[in-house]
Amino acid sequence: MKKTVSSRRSGKIEYSQSILSIAVVILLAIVGVAGFLKFYHSYIDETLYAERLSQMREVTMQLYAGLEDVVESQWRKTSDSCRKLLDKKPESQEEFLHFMEKQAYLEDFDSLQMDFIAVDQDGKYYTKSGAQGLLTEREYLASSPERISFVSNLLTYDESRMFFFRNFRNR
Amino acid sequence: MKRKKFIAWALTTVCTALMLAGCSASESQNQTADKSADASSDHPVITMNAPYRNMSTFVDKVKEKYPEINLEIIPYNGQNTSTYMLDMRKCGEMPDIYFITYYTPGRFDDEADFLDLSSYDFTGEYVQSRLREVTLNSGIYMLPMGYNALGITYNKTLLDENGWELPDSFKELEELAPKVEEAGYTLCLDQLQYPGFGFQFLCNIADTGFLSTIDGQKWQEAFLKGEVNVSDTPDIVENIKLLDKWRDLGMLNGNGTPDNDTDTKAEMIKGNTLFLIGNSNDLSSESGAEDEFRLMPYLSEDGDQNVFVLNVSRYVGLNKKLGEEGNEQKLEDALHVMEVLSTVDGMESLEPSQVNSRLLPLKDAKVGEDSYYADVLDELNSGHTASFIYTGWENAIVPIGETMLDYIKGNAEVEDVIKAFDDNQHLITEDTMDTCTTVTEMLDMDTCAKLVGICFAKAVNADAALISTNPWRYDKDAYEMNREGVSGALFPMGVSDQEIVSIIPTGWTNNIQTVTLTGKRIKELIESGYERSDNSVSFPYVLVSKEGMEFEDDTVYTIVICGASDEVKEEGNIQDTGVLGLDAAKAYLSQFKTLSPKDIVWE
Numbered sequence: 001m002k003k004t005v006s007s008r009r010s011g012k013i014e015y016s017q018s019i020l021s022i023a024v025v026i027l028l029a030i031v032g033v034a035g036f037l038k039f040y041h042s043y044i045d046e047t048l049y050a051e052r053l054s055q056m057r058e059v060t061m062q063l064y065a066g067l068e069d070v071v072e073s074q075w076r077k078t079s080d081s082c083r084k085l086l087d088k089k090p091e092s093q094e095e096f097l098h099f100m101e102k103q104a105y106l107e108d109f110d111s112l113q114m115d116f117i118a119v120d121q122d123g124k125y126y127t128k129s130g131a132q133g134l135l136t137e138r139e140y141l142a143s144s145p146e147r148i149s150f151v152s153n154l155l156t157y158d159e160s161r162m163f164f165f166r167n168f169r170n171r
Numbered sequence: 172m173k174r175k176k177f178i179a180w181a182l183t184t185v186c187t188a189l190m191l192a193g194c195s196a197s198e199s200q201n202q203t204a205d206k207s208a209d210a211s212s213d214h215p216v217i218t219m220n221a222p223y224r225n226m227s228t229f230v231d232k233v234k235e236k237y238p239e240i241n242l243e244i245i246p247y248n249g250q251n252t253s254t255y256m257l258d259m260r261k262c263g264e265m266p267d268i269y270f271i272t273y274y275t276p277g278r279f280d281d282e283a284d285f286l287d288l289s290s291y292d293f294t295g296e297y298v299q300s301r302l303r304e305v306t307l308n309s310g311i312y313m314l315p316m317g318y319n320a321l322g323i324t325y326n327k328t329l330l331d332e333n334g335w336e337l338p339d340s341f342k343e344l345e346e347l348a349p350k351v352e353e354a355g356y357t358l359c360l361d362q363l364q365y366p367g368f369g370f371q372f373l374c375n376i377a378d379t380g381f382l383s384t385i386d387g388q389k390w391q392e393a394f395l396k397g398e399v400n401v402s403d404t405p406d407i408v409e410n411i412k413l414l415d416k417w418r419d420l421g422m423l424n425g426n427g428t429p430d431n432d433t434d435t436k437a438e439m440i441k442g443n444t445l446f447l448i449g450n451s452n453d454l455s456s457e458s459g460a461e462d463e464f465r466l467m468p469y470l471s472e473d474g475d476q477n478v479f480v481l482n483v484s485r486y487v488g489l490n491k492k493l494g495e496e497g498n499e500q501k502l503e504d505a506l507h508v509m510e511v512l513s514t515v516d517g518m519e520s521l522e523p524s525q526v527n528s529r530l531l532p533l534k535d536a537k538v539g540e541d542s543y544y545a546d547v548l549d550e551l552n553s554g555h556t557a558s559f560i561y562t563g564w565e566n567a568i569v570p571i572g573e574t575m576l577d578y579i580k581g582n583a584e585v586e587d588v589i590k591a592f593d594d595n596q597h598l599i600t601e602d603t604m605d606t607c608t609t610v611t612e613m614l615d616m617d618t619c620a621k622l623v624g625i626c627f628a629k630a631v632n633a634d635a636a637l638i639s640t641n642p643w644r645y646d647k648d649a650y651e652m653n654r655e656g657v658s659g660a661l662f663p664m665g666v667s668d669q670e671i672v673s674i675i676p677t678g679w680t681n682n683i684q685t686v687t688l689t690g691k692r693i694k695e696l697i698e699s700g701y702e703r704s705d706n707s708v709s710f711p712y713v714l715v716s717k718e719g720m721e722f723e724d725d726t727v728y729t730i731v732i733c734g735a736s737d738e739v740k741e742e743g744n745i746q747d748t749g750v751l752g753l754d755a756a757k758a759y760l761s762q763f764k765t766l767s768p769k770d771i772v773w774e
Contacts (some may be wrong), residue, residue, distance in 0.1 A: 122384035124476065125554060131475050133554025136300075138385050153300035154552045155481075156544070158534045160299065 071149070077107070078147075078164040081116060086168075093131075101128040119165065141165070215501050217508065218266035220245045220259070222252045222485070227647040228520040233511050240504045244643040248651060249658035250365075250678030253561070254669040260284065262662035264613070265490050267505050270316075274486040275562035276307035285312035285488040291506060293513035301532035305486070313486040314509075317518055317529035320479040320544060320551055321375065321559070322469060324439070324447040324454060328462035329356065337467060340474030341379075341416065348420050351445050358421045360439055361579060362449025363429035365679055369575030370568045371480075371559075372448060373588065376417055378478045378557040379471035381410040394592075395563045397600035401592040408589060414578065415585050422448065425580030430680045439464075453528035453543045466547060468555055479551060482559035484529070485521075487512065524650060566598035569668065569679075606665035608760045612767040613662055616640050617713055619674045620657040623756065624715025625773045627683045627731040630755030631748040635716035637693065638676070639701035639734030642711065649706040655734035656701065656710060666760060668753065676733040677752025686732050686743025690722030693730065701734040710734065717773050 081103055090096040100116045103109075109116060119125045123138030135141070136155070140148055149164045219226075219242060226244045233242055245266055247255055253272045259265055260279070269285075287310040288294050294302070294311060301315050330337060333354055338344040351358050362368060374382065381387045390407060393399040401407050417423045428434040432449065439447045440460045447454070447464075454464035468477035489509065493502040511517040515535050519526050528543040530536070538544060544551060561568070574591035577583035598604065614622065617640060624636030639656030652658075656676055664670070672679055688696075693714065700709035712734070722728065735745060763770055 122386070123388075124384075133478075133550070133556065134383060134476070135554055136556065139388060142385050142389055151299065153298050155556065156530060156538045156548050156551055158298050 074149075074162070074164050075147070077114075078166055081107070082166045082168070093126075097126065097128060097130060100126070104128050117163075137163070141167075214239050214241050214504055216241045216243050217268065217501050217504050218243045218245055219268035219508065220247060220256070220266045220270050221643075222247045222256055222270055222272060223651065224270075224485075224521050225646065225649055225651055226521070227645050227649075228523055229512070229517065230645065231647070232517055232520050233508055236511055237504070237507045240507060242504075242508060246641055246643050246652045247658050248641050248654040249673050250654075250675070251669055251673035253565070255659050255673040257565070258662050258664065258670060258673070262613075262664055264660075264662055267490050267493055267501060268487065268508060269490055270485045270487050271313070272485060273559075273561045274305065274313045274483075276305055276312070278562055281307055281312040281488075282310065284491055286491055286494050286502075287312060288314060288489065288509070291509070293506075293510045296513045296534060297532050298534055313488040314513070315483045315532045316485040316487060316512075316521065317525070317531050318481055318483040319450075319452060319528065320466070320530065320547070320556070321450060321452075321482055322466045322479045322547075324449070324451065324464050325467055326439070326442060326445055326462050327465045329442060329445055338470060340477070341470045341472050343474070344422070344470055345420060352421075357426065357444040359424065359446040359448060360427050360435050360444050361423060361425070361429055362432040362435045362447070362451060363425070363576050363579060364432040366569045366572030366576060368449070368572065369579065370564070370572035371450075372423070372579070373411070373414065373571070373575045374560040375469050375478070375480050375557075376413055377407075377410045378480065379469050379476050380413055381406045382560075383476070383478060383557040391560070391563075394596065395599055397596060400596055401589050411589055412585055414588065418579065418581075422446065423579045429576075429580070453525070455543075456524070456527065466543065468547070468550060477550070477555050478557045479547065479555060480559050481556050483532075564599065566602065566604055567592075567595040570595045570598070604665065604667035604669065606667045607671075607757055608666050608763045608766050610661045610663050610666055610767070611765045613660055614766070614768055614771065615660050616642070616657060618768050618771055619659070619661055620713035621715050622661075622771050623657055623675055623733065624713060624731065625771065626756050626759030627733075627752060628715060628773075629759065630750050631683050631685060631731060633685055633731045634728040635693070635714060635720070635722075636731035637696060637712045637714055637733070638731075639710045639712050644706070644708040644710070646706050646708045649703070649708070651705075653701065653703060653706075653710040653734060655703070657713075657733065661766075666766070668757065671753060671756045671760065675752050675756050679753060681752055683731055683748045683750045683752050683755060684733075684735075685729050685746050685748055686735060686739060687727050687729050688739075688743045689724065690726050690728060691724040692742070693722055693728065694724075696739065702736050703734075704737065715773065 084103065085099065088099050090099050096118070100118070104116050107114075107116075115127060117125050117127050117132075119135050119138070119141060123134045123141065125132050125135045137150055137152055140150055144167055147164070147166045149162065152161050152163060153159065154161070217240070221244050224246075226246075230242060230244065233240055249255055256269075256271045260269070260271070265284070289306075289309065289311040294314065297314060302311060305311055305313055305315060325337065333350075335347055335350065336343070338347050348358050361372070377383075377387075382391070386406065387410070390399060390404060394401070401411065414423065427438050432451065435447070435449065436451045436454065436457065437459075438444065439451075440454060440457055440462075442462045452466065454460055455462070466479075468479045470477050487509070489502075489505055492498065493505055512521075513533065515531060515533055518531050518533065518536075519529075522529065527539075527541060530538065530544065538548060571588070571591045574583055574588055578585065578588050620638040620640050624638045627638075628634070628636040639653055641653040641656055641658040644652060646652075654676075657674055659674055661670060661674060677683060697712055697714055700711045702709045716722075732739070732743070732745070735743065739745075760766065
C-alpha cells in the first residue's frame with residue numbers, strides 16, 4: 001500500500017517536471033520566435049530604410065543633375081541672347097521689339113515653349129508683342145543683381161513660368 | 172486528464188496572447204482613430220473670429236464633414252475691422268483660428284504668435300506664388316483667402332447705348348468726359364465714407380506712375396523708415412500731382428452723398444452715372460440693378476501703366492497656443508477647419524454672394540466665363556496690377572486720408588495732401604498714436620455697449636440709450652450680422668480714434684440719432700431685440716440709463732438708438748442730432764486717465 005502511494009507521488013513529480021520542462025521549452029520557443037520576429041522586423045525596416053534612402057539620394061542626384069543641366073542651358077541661352085542684343089544695340093523701342101521677334105524666330109522659342117522678355121528700370125516688361133505691364137516680382141530686381149532666376153505663377157491660372165534675367169543696367 | 176487539458180488550454184492562451192501581442196498596439200491605435208470621428212464626442216470649443224463675414228454656410232460645411240467639432244464664431248461688424256483685428260493680436264486676445272485683413276510677413280513677431288502651416292497638407296492646395304507672398308524664413312504663418320482686383324467700375328450699358336469706347340488711357344478718358352457731360356450724365360461718383368478710402372484712392376492713382384515702379388517701391392520703404400519724405404522727392408511730388416488732373420476732369424469729386432457708400436452705390440445703380448470710384452465691386456449682382464457694370468483699371472497717361480490694385484480680403488492663421496501641451500484635440504480640430512477652409516467650396520462659403528467677384532488663391536480654383544473679371548484676365552495676367560498699400564502705413568492712413576477726402580471735395584489743395592504725408596510721417600516712424608485714455612482691463616461687448624450708450628446719451632441730453640450688440644447668430648439668409656450696433660471689445664491698451672471707431676456704431680462720420688418712445692415700447696424692444704430688415708434673427712439691445720432710473724409705461728422718453736428697424740424709426744420719429752458720435756465718445760473718454768469696467772457707470 002505504501003509502495004503504491006510512493007509510486008503515485010513519484011509519478012506526479014515526474015509528470016509535473018515534464019510539464020514544467022514542456023512549458024519552459026515552449027516559453028523559450030516563444031521568446032525565441034518573438035525575438036526573431038523583432039530582430040527580423042527591425043532588420044527589414046533598416047534594410048528598407050537604407051534601400052529607400054539610397055534610391056532617393058540617387059533619384060535626387062539625378063534630378064538635380066538634370067535640373068542643373070536645364071538651368072545652365074537656360075542661362076547659356078539667356079547670355080547668348082544678351083550678347084546678341086549688346087552687339088545689335090537697338091536705338092528705339094521698335095528696333096528692340098523687332099530684335100526680340102527675330103531672336104524668338106531664330107531660336108525657335110515657340111516650339112521650346114520659351115519667351116524672350118526684357119524689363120526696364122521701372123519694372124515694366126516687354127515681349128516681342130510689345131510693352132506689357134509691371135513685372136509682378138519686380139522687387140527681386142530692386143537690388144540690381146547681376147543675374148537672377150525665379151519661378152512665377154500667372155495670377156488667375158495655376159501655371160508656372162521660370163524667369164532668367166541678366167542685368168544690363170550697369171553696362 | 173482534465174488537468175492536462177487545462178494546462179494545454181492555458182499554454183495555448185498564453186501562446187496566442189504572446190503571438191498576438193504585436194498586433195494589439197495597432198488595434199488600440201485604430202480605436203483612437205475611431206474615437207476622433209465619434210459624432211457624440213465632447214470636443215473642446217475652438218474659437219474663430221469672423222470680421223465682416225456671415226459664417227453660417229461655412230459652419231455648415233465644417234459640421235457636414237466633422238460633426239464633432241465645436242466651432243465658436245466671434246463676429247465683428249464694427250466700423251474699423253483692420254484696427255480691431257490688429258489690437259486683438261497686440262493684446263494677446265487672438266482666437267484659436269485668427270483672421271486679419273492685412274498682413275505683411277515679419278512686420279510683427281509671426282513666429283511667436285502663430286503656428287507654422289507650411290508642412291500641412293492643406294497648404295499644398297494654394298498656388299505657389301500666393302504662398303511666396305506670405306512666406307517668412309521658410310515658414311508660412313498666415314494663409315491668404317480670396318482677393319479682389321480693385322479698379323474703376325463703369326456702366327457698360329450706358330457706354331454701349333451711347334456708342335462710346337471704353338477709355339484705355341487717361342488721354343482717352345479726357346476725350347470722353349465732355350461727351351458724357353454733354354449727354355447729360357454724371358461722369359463719376361466717389362465712395363468716400365471712410366478716411367481710409369481717401370488714402371487708398373490716392374495710392375491707386377499714384378500707382379499709375381512712380382509709386383508702383385521699382386524706384387517707387389524703394390521710396391515707400393525709405394519713407395516708412397523716415398529716411399526720405401514727400402516734398403524732397405521730385406518723382407513722388409510729380410506723382411501725387413496727378414491727382415489734380417483727376418479732380419479737374421471730374422473723376423474725383425464730392426457729388427451726391429459721398430459719406431454714405433450705400434447711397435452712392437444706389438445712385439450709381441440708377442444708371443445715370445458712367446464711372447464709380449470705390450470698393451463696391453460687381454454692382455450688376457445688386458438688387459435693383461438693371462444695367463451691366465464692369466471693371467476697368469486706374470488709367471495712366473498713355474495707358475502703358477494702367478493698374479488694377481490687388482487686395483487680399485482676409486488672411487488666416489492658427490494661434491500658437493494650439494501647439495501647447497493639453498491642446499492636442501483643439502489643434503486637431505483647428506487643422507480640420509483649416510482643411511475645409513482651404514477648398515474652393517470652403518473659401519466660397521465665406522462670402523456666398525461674392526463668388527463672382529473674388530479670385531481664389533487655390534490650385535483648383537477656376538475663373539469662369541461669368542466671373543466679374545472675365546474680360547480683364549489678360550490685363551491681370553500681364554502685370555497691370557499693383558499691391559494694395561496699407562501695412563506699415565496704418566498710423567498715418569487716417570490723417571492723410573482725411574486730407575485727401577477734403578481735397579476730393581474741393582476743400583484742400585494737392586500741396587495740403589503732400590504736407591499731410593510729411594506732417595504725419597512721425598506717426599509711422601515713432602509708431603505712436605494720440606490716445607485719449609488707457610484701458611486697464613478688457614471691456615467686453617456688452618460693457619462697450621453700455622459705455623457707448625452713456626457717452627452718446629450724455630452728449631445729446633437723452634434720457635437713455637438703446638444700443639444693439641452683435642453676438643454670433645446662425646442665419647444663412649442674411650448678408651451680414653449687425654453693423655448698426657456695438658461689435659467687439661476694448662482691449663487693455665491706449666485708446667486712440669482708431670479704437671473708438673472700432674466700437675462705436677457711428678463710425679468716423681455719422682451723427683448720433685434719437686427716437687422718442689414710450690416706456691412700454693422701450694421695454695418691448697428690450698424683449699424683442701433689434702430686428703434687421705435682411706436678417707431672420709434679432710440682436711439684443713443693451714438699455715443704458717441713469718443708475719436707479721425706472722421707465723413708466725405711459726411716459727415718453729427721448730433715447731439714443733443704435734440699430735433701429737424701419738418700424739421703430741417711423742414710430743419713434745428718428746432724428747439726427749447733428750452731434751458726431753466720434754466727437755462725443757472722445758470727449759467722454761478723455762475724462763478718464765485710465766478706464767476699466769467699474770468706471771462704466773451713469774450716475
